[in-house]
Structures are given as C-alpha cells and as structure tokens.
Amino acid sequence: MNDLKNMTEKERIKTYVSKYLSYIENLDYEKAYNLLDDNFKQNYFKTIEEFETYAKNLYPDIIIVEYEEMQRQGKYFILYLNIVDALGEKETITQKFIVYELDYNDFIISFEVI
Amino acid sequence: MLLDLRLKIYQFFKKNKNKIIIFLIIIGIIYLVNQYLKHYDFQAIPSTTYNPDTPIMVTEGEEVPSNLKEPIYALIEEYFDACNEKDYEKAYSLLTEDCKQDLFPELDDFQTYVDQIFNGEKVYTVQNYYNEEDKYVYRLRIFEDILATGLTGEDELGYRTEVITMHNTGEGMKLSVNGYIERQEIDLAIYEDDNVRITIESLKKEYEKETYTVKAYNKTEYQLLLMDHTMNRDQITLQLNAEVRVVKNNVNNDIIISPSETEEFELEFTKYYHETDISRGIHFNALRFIKSFPIVYDEEGNPQNTIENYAVTLNMQE
Numbered sequence: 001m002n003d004l005k006n007m008t009e010k011e012r013i014k015t016y017v018s019k020y021l022s023y024i025e026n027l028d029y030e031k032a033y034n035l036l037d038d039n040f041k042q043n044y045f046k047t048i049e050e051f052e053t054y055a056k057n058l059y060p061d062i063i064i065v066e067y068e069e070m071q072r073q074g075k076y077f078i079l080y081l082n083i084v085d086a087l088g089e090k091e092t093i094t095q096k097f098i099v100y101e102l103d104y105n106d107f108i109i110s111f112e113v114i
Numbered sequence: 115m116l117l118d119l120r121l122k123i124y125q126f127f128k129k130n131k132n133k134i135i136i137f138l139i140i141i142g143i144i145y146l147v148n149q150y151l152k153h154y155d156f157q158a159i160p161s162t163t164y165n166p167d168t169p170i171m172v173t174e175g176e177e178v179p180s181n182l183k184e185p186i187y188a189l190i191e192e193y194f195d196a197c198n199e200k201d202y203e204k205a206y207s208l209l210t211e212d213c214k215q216d217l218f219p220e221l222d223d224f225q226t227y228v229d230q231i232f233n234g235e236k237v238y239t240v241q242n243y244y245n246e247e248d249k250y251v252y253r254l255r256i257f258e259d260i261l262a263t264g265l266t267g268e269d270e271l272g273y274r275t276e277v278i279t280m281h282n283t284g285e286g287m288k289l290s291v292n293g294y295i296e297r298q299e300i301d302l303a304i305y306e307d308d309n310v311r312i313t314i315e316s317l318k319k320e321y322e323k324e325t326y327t328v329k330a331y332n333k334t335e336y337q338l339l340l341m342d343h344t345m346n347r348d349q350i351t352l353q354l355n356a357e358v359r360v361v362k363n364n365v366n367n368d369i370i371i372s373p374s375e376t377e378e379f380e381l382e383f384t385k386y387y388h389e390t391d392i393s394r395g396i397h398f399n400a401l402r403f404i405k406s407f408p409i410v411y412d413e414e415g416n417p418q419n420t421i422e423n424y425a426v427t428l429n430m431q432e
Contacts, residue, residue, distance in 0.1 A: 009162050039262035071271070073255060074164060074239025078271060096265045104160050110264040 004104045010070060013077045013099050016107045017065070020097075021083070024059050037100075040110035058093065058114070060085030068094070076100055169242045171388040176245040182287075186250060186280045189287045190240060197232050210281050212297045213290035216318060227292065231274060235259045243321075244388040248282040249295065251321060251387060277321045295319040295387060300326075303395070303428045309334050309403060310371075314396060314428055315378070323362070324352070324393060325382045332371040336403040336421050341369035345415070349399045352383040353427065354391040359383045395429040 004012055023032035029052040033045070045051035066082035076098060083093040096112040127134065167183060169175035178186065189208065196205035202225045206214065209224075218224035237259045243251040257273035265271065277293040290296070296319050303314035311331040318325040332338040341349050341361070352359040362382040371377045385393065402409075403421040410418045417423070 004160075005158060009160070012160065037261040039259060040264055043262055044264070044266075072164065073257070073271060073273070074166070074241075075162075076237075076239070076260060078260070078265065098260050098264055100261055101160060104158075108261055110261045112264045112268075113266045 001104060009101075012104075013070070013079070013101065014067060016099055016101070016105075016109065017079060017081070017097050020109050021059075021063050021065060024055050025061070025063050029055060035107070035109045037098075037108045037110045044113050054113075059083065060087065060090045062086035166240050167242050169244050171244045171251075171386075175388075178242060178245055178250050182250070182280075182282060185287050186252075187240070189280065189289060190238075190252070190254075190278070193289060194236075194238055197228050198235060200228070200232070202228060208289055210283070210288045210290045210296070213294050216297055217292060217294055231256060231276070235262070237261075243277065246387075250280040250282070251295070252278050252280065254278055279321070293321040295321060300430055303430045305426045305428050307426075309422065310338060310401060312398070312426065312428060314430060319387065321387045322384065323382055324385045325380050326396060327378060327380055328396070329376060329378045330369075330371050331376040332373055334403055334421075335373045336405060337373065337407060338371040339368070339400075339402040339404055339409070339417075340371070340398060341367065342402075342409070342417075343368050350381055351397045351399065352381075352385065352393055353395045353397050354385075354393060356391050358397070359385060392431065394431050395427050397425065397427045399425050401426060 004015065007015065020032055020035050023029070023035075030048060032055065033041070033048045033051050036045070036051075041051075045054065060083070062085070064084040064086050066084060067079060068082060069080040071078045077100070079097045079099065081095055081097060083095060085092070093114065095114060098110045100108045102108070167178050169177065193205055193208050196202075196208070202221060205228065206218070206221055206224050209218070214224075218227065235258070236256050238257075239255045241253045241255075243253050245251065254276040255273045256276060257271055260271065276291060279290045279295050281288045281290065281296075298317045298319065300314045300317055305312045310333060313329050315327040315329055318327070330338070330340065341363070347360040347362075348358075350361040352361075360383075362384060363380070369377070369379050381396065383393075400423055402417055402423045404417065405419045405421060409420075412418055
C-alpha cells in the first residue's frame, strides 16, 4: 500500500493492470474475476467458469506486458497493451483495458473481449 | 553548600508543585499525541492530475466556491441518472425556466433531445469551463459505459460533448443544457428616425454564440432591405470593444420589411461566454429603402433604384 502511495497516478493504474494479469498468470482466476466490473461480467462472463475458459485460451502462461498508450477520460483510464508470450508459443495480443480507481488498491477493471 | 542547594531545589519544587505537575501532564499529552500520529495510517486521497473544478477556458478564472461543488455534482448526477432512466419529467424539472422556454417549450421536445443522446446506458466525465457570477459552465463528455463493454468492438472511445450551465438561483441549483445559458431582456437599445424604428428586444446567450431578437418597423412607403444574402455579411455586425463580428445567419436569409410593416427577426453572432470583451451594440451597415424589387446593382455593387441608404448603430451599453 505504501508503494502505491509513492507512485504517480499513471504508475498506479499500470500496477493495477499488472496485478490483474499476474492473477491470470498464477491461475488465480477467482481473484482476477473479482476485479472485473459487475456489468462487464454480466455482459461477457456470467460465471467464473466462462471467464476461466476465456483466460486460459487467450493468455500465455508467462506474460510480458508492453504498454503502447494510455488515455484518460475523467476518472476512466484506457490502456492499450501488447500481451507477449515470454515463451513464444502464442501470438502477441493487442488488447484494451479500462481501469477506474476508487481508492488506493481499490479499482475496477474491464477489457476488450477478443 | 550542597545542603543549601538541595534545600533550594526542595523549596523550588514545593513552591511550584502544581505548575510542575501541569507542565509534566502537558508534555505527556504531547508525547502521546505524537506517537499516535506517527503510527496512525491516515486515509490519504490518491493523487490525481484530474482537476474537474479548475476552469480551463481562462488562464485565471473565478473558481467554483467550495460550498457549491457538492450541490453541483449532485445535480449533474441526478439529471444524468434521470436521463439514463428515461425519466423525462424529472430531468425536465431540473432545467431553468429560460432553458425550457427557449429550447424545449414542450416536454416532447426535451424527450427527443434526451433520446438522441441517451441511446443506451451512458456515463460521463465533467470539467469546469468558466464561472461568472452565479453561473458555472461545465463540459460533459458523454459516452457508453466503457467499464461494462471494455470497448469491445470499438477502435477508440467515441464521445459526445455537451456544455451545461449550473445556475445558483434563489430556488436552488438548476441547470441549462445544450450550450444554452440564459435569455436577457435588453432595454434602451432603440434607434428611431422618420423612416424606421429598430429595437433590440432580447438576447439569447449560449456558450458559443449570442442571438439577438430585433424588431424593425418600416415607416415608409418603400421596401426596407436590411440584409441581402447575395452581398457581404458585414451588412450587420456586432460591435465589441476590440473588434467586430459579422452576423452568422443562414446564407439565404434576406431581411426585408414591407412598407408600414413590423418584422421580428433573429441575428446570430459568434461570441463565447468566457470572452471578456463586451457586446456594445449592433451596427446595420446599410438600411436600404428600395422603390421596387428586384434590386439592380451598378458596377461598384451599389443598389440602384434606392431612395435612401445609410447606416445606424444600436447601442446596448450606456
């Protein structure tokens, strides 16, 4: 938490995305799922099983994140990421993430479903 | 000597016992408070570069008063929620009377406006633009609920910009939308001679423009031409302190007053609400009294068959 307080706003937002992706990498799908916006879950992943299937198919086992661009609209952040397979087995994915920070380490995420 | 010193110390403590005790208690309290503050984890607000309350349209502008920020944001949220829920009556009730009369005389008009913007669940961001007296102008950016969609299927975020104004009235906070600010009655802006009487009746202020309602009475037996769309638009101009603005009206809009008739018409000029230059008057560069139509122009572009041709200015400031 103190680390977050010492970060700039942009650094915090990137940290939140990294946290989400690290949960995926560690196969901790429940924690990752709990970070998602409720309406987003209703629209795309009504159950955690659906989300887990999607994440397993899409994301590589070991993730390298390349931040291409970050925009803000008020309190909403839109990040354009390249998700690279460190092992080279899966193709690089370009994906948009939406982050909304409520407080330190309290945030909501959604992403472009591809 | 040592005995004397000890005696003096003893007498000192005995004489000032109460003061010493109070002093020690104060020191103890200060110490405890200091320890508490050192270890207590205050809930700091996350730092951000987003400053919605800072007016961005002027370099040094009047800030929104602290006691009004919460009511303003509450009203914006209430209005927005009502629009999202298609509770047209509730949203309509939050508007100023001027805004209703000028933009949405009927609830149906407002419903059409809302439906055009709220074609699905929307979210918004706000940014203060400019503040003056009891009016606080904000920019809303309205877009789909991107947390709900993740921008799936969209290359980038599309949004609609709306300018709204919060009015701190005697009956509480109200708002006006679609760039509308207010209507003002204009007194003392009159020109009259033997041929014509022209009055500026009122001004509709919007964030990007000023629209004047003007009434002209042609006293003569000739046609009075105020605006000819085939000629330069500087026939009618808005006079500011430092510059002049030409009228914006529809390019095919002639202004012709028949003999002994009165016509009311609108003149629109570009003028941003945050501009400090004051509108001083409206200048009619060519009041042309024509014997008959069509008008025939000579090589220099001067209308022939014209009885009289002169300019007048109606001043709005004393």
